Amino acid sequence: MTKPAGNTNIAVFDSTLRDGAQAEGISFSVEDKIKITRALDELGVAYIEAGNPGSNPKDLEFFQRVKGINLKHAALTAFGSTRRPGVAPAEDDNIKNLVLAETPAVAIFGKSWDFHVTDIINTTLEENLAMIQDTMAYFKSLGKEVVYDAEHFFDGYKNNPEYAIATLQAAKTGGADWIVLCETNGGAFPQEVFDATALVVKEVGGKIGIHCHNDGGMAVANTIMAVEAGARQVQGTYVGFGERCGNVNLCTVIGNLQLKKRMQCLPDGKLQELTPTARYIAEVANISLNEREPFIGNSAFAHKGGMHIDGVHKNVRSFEHVDPEKIGNKRRFLMSEVAGRSTILNKIRKVNPNIRKDSEETQLVMQRLKELEHEGYQFEGAESSFELVIRKTLGKYKPFFTLDHFKIIDEQMPDGTHSSTAILKINVDGKEEVTAAEGNGPVNALDKALRKALEAFYPELKEVYLADYKVRVLDTRSATASRVRVLIESSDGRYVWSTVGVSGDIIEASWLALVDSMEYKLLKIIEEKASAYM
Numbered sequence: 205m206t207k208p209a210g211n212t213n214i215a216v217f218d219s220t221l222r223d224g225a226q227a228e229g230i231s232f233s234v235e236d237k238i239k240i241t242r243a244l245d246e247l248g249v250a251y252i253e254a255g256n257p258g259s260n261p262k263d264l265e266f267f268q269r270v271k272g273i274n275l276k277h278a279a280l281t282a283f284g285s286t287r288r289p290g291v292a293p294a295e296d297d298n299i300k301n302l303v304l305a306e307t308p309a310v311a312i313f314g315k316s317w318d319f320h321v322t323d324i325i326n327t328t329l330e331e332n333l334a335m336i337q338d339t340m341a342y343f344k345s346l347g348k349e350v351v352y353d354a355e356h357f358f359d360g361y362k363n364n365p366e367y368a369i370a371t372l373q374a375a376k377t378g379g380a381d382w383i384v385l386c387e388t389n390g391g392a393f394p395q396e397v398f399d400a401t402a403l404v405v406k407e408v409g410g411k412i413g414i415h416c417h418n419d420g421g422m423a424v425a426n427t428i429m430a431v432e433a434g435a436r437q438v439q440g441t442y443v444g445f446g447e448r449c450g451n452v453n454l455c456t457v458i459g460n461l462q463l464k465k466r467m468q469c470l471p472d473g474k475l476q477e478l479t480p481t482a483r484y485i486a487e488v489a490n491i492s493l494n495e496r497e498p499f500i501g502n503s504a505f506a507h508k509g510g511m512h513i514d515g516v517h518k519n520v521r522s523f524e525h526v527d528p529e530k531i532g533n534k535r536r537f538l539m540s541e542v543a544g545r546s547t548i549l550n551k552i553r554k555v556n557p558n559i560r561k562d563s564e565e566t567q568l569v570m571q572r573l574k575e576l577e578h579e580g581y582q583f584e585g586a587e588s589s590f591e592l593v594i595r596k597t598l599g600k601y602k603p604f605f606t607l608d609h610f611k612i613i614d615e616q617m618p619d620g621t622h623s624s625t626a627i628l629k630i631n632v633d634g635k636e637e638v639t640a641a642e643g644n645g646p647v648n649a650l651d652k653a654l655r656k657a658l659e660a661f662y663p664e665l666k667e668v669y670l671a672d673y674k675v676r677v678l679d680t681r682s683a684t685a686s687r688v689r690v691l692i693e694s695s696d697g698r699y700v701w702s703t704v705g706v707s708g709d710i711i712e713a714s715w716l717a718l719v720d721s722m723e724y725k726l727l728k729i730i731e732e733k734a735s736a737y738m
């Protein structure tokens with residue numbers, strides 16, 4: 205038997221590794237599946253539907269390998285269909301593979317929609333009922349926990365309610381532990397889901413679950429309505445991956461049920477892992493997380509409008525529906541032309557703690573920020589450049605070096621190879637330094653030459669490297685004459701910082717961002733040394 209799902213009263217059933225693997229663009233390796241299984245178990249979901257052993261050798265291999273892993277919370281679940289028409293369960297190849305998986309739980313899907321029975325699996329309505337009942341009874345005889353997924357239940361119920369309910373009764377008679385109502389085509393409305401689920405809870409009884417797809421954008425609403433009607437198992441995928449438009453996003457469902465409806469979905473203390481787990485799963489799946497995703501997205505608690513930021517500084521409840529820390533996310537304040545003084549005050553105070561919201565300096569920095577954003581700068585993702593803007597505006601900036609000149613030679617060879625060389629002369633406290641460096645492109649060569657020149661004076665820069673480089677054309681209509689914004693992410697292995705440059709020339713924009721990056725790092729070195737002496 206499966207382990208209880210801790211102190212939860214909603215059983216979370218995650219199908220990232222099965223329905224999620226049916227999403228366009230997703231292909232998990234066995235290793236990926238093991239990593240995600242461990243992460244979901246650590247989070248405390250009740251069931252991990254990890255694949256379809258009758259589908260492919262990869263899933264079979266996964267189920268063999270995962271046997272050696274001791275899961276703390278979750279019941280590992282193998283997925284497959286009912287027996288085929290006219291074949292006994294013990295003789296059905298798909299069912300034999302499910303047995304080989306040796307999981308404590310199985311999820312078996314069967315047909316609820318009469319049209320699917322007659323036109324898709326080409327059998328009789330009676331045989332379909334027998335297929336469902338026999339399959340449940342077979343797995344129960346093997347001591348498994350059996351989750352019955354009533355595929356297309358809501359469409360079936362609309363078309364032929366008596367038959368749809370009869371399929372659920374067949375599953376119950378066969379001994380299913382859970383009956384899960386599937387909104388397979390994802391087109392139902394919340395009220396329809398509520399009404400049908402409430403009827404099933406009353407007339408069929410037992411433990412009822414819900415499985416929604418998002419084709420009409422209603423998956424979360426439909427899931428919540430089913431829970432309101434009495435469903436106690438919620439199936440979905442962790443960040444919403446799934447066939448077509450995806451399955452219900454479990455992060456959104458868990459966030460809503462646990463924080464708004466006070467229905468516990470994860471064991472005590474685990475809700476804070478909601479966001480880090482989403483990042484981890486997206487990383488393993490090699491899919492970039494939609495940053496606007498509720499609860500877990502990077503933008504979910506990012507405040508940009510000046511009036512909103514002012515409100516949040518006064519009381520976080522003014523523009524936040526829940527506390528981001530409860531789900532392991534964080535509040536962010538974005539620098540931009542729509543910011544007000546409250547937004548920048550915290551940043552200014554790091555440079556001069558005596559400045560107030562109504563100080564003249566605050567107004568000056570605000571004005572400079574808006575001018576620069578008008579020129580094409582964006583400080584949302586380049587807070588280190590913004591700190592330098594504040595210093596320059598407040599007269600707290602002294603350049604670490606001055607540029608005499610640089611020159612870039614780009615060579616395209618007849619054999620198709622390409623090389624870039626940068627030659628550069630800088631001046632530090634009256635001392636000149638001339639360097640040259642080669643790179644795989646002009647910016648790479650310039651970056652190397654600048655660091656080489658500066659390292660002669662500031663050896664700490666040896667550990668700095670360029671972690672990311674992004675270019676954005678600001679006015680696409682004017683094509684090559686348009687301005688470009690370059691965003692650079694630098695790192696010294698411990699910290700990451702971001703800087704920005706804007707110009708009509710991509711090399712100049714890159715140079716401006718590179719200079720900010722080096723100057724910011726040098727400033728931080730000085731600050732660290734100063735605090736060590738305090």
Ligand SMILES: CC(=O)SCCNC(=O)CCNC(=O)[C@H](O)C(C)(C)COP(=O)(O)OP(=O)(O)OC[C@H]1O[C@@H](n2cnc3c(N)ncnc32)[C@H](O)[C@@H]1OP(=O)(O)O
Pocket residue numbers: 223226256258259260285286287288289313314315324325326355388
């Ligand atoms: C709503 C859902 O998400 S259900 C799960 C859907 N997931 C998947 O399909 C992914 C895994 N599937 C697979 O790897 C393959 O489809 C397999 C290995 C299971 C089957 O492959 P094949 O035998 O080549 O069949 P194919 O995929 O072409 O067709 C599906 C078969 O399943 C049968 N089938 C579909 N649903 C059911 C059901 N509930 N009960 C019994 N048989 C079913 C169909 O009738 C069809 O059989 P037929 O060829 O005799 O008409």
Ligand SMILES: CC(=O)C(=O)O
Pocket residue numbers: 223313353354355356386387388389415417
């Ligand atoms: C079972 C399933 O994945 C569905 O009906 O959508």
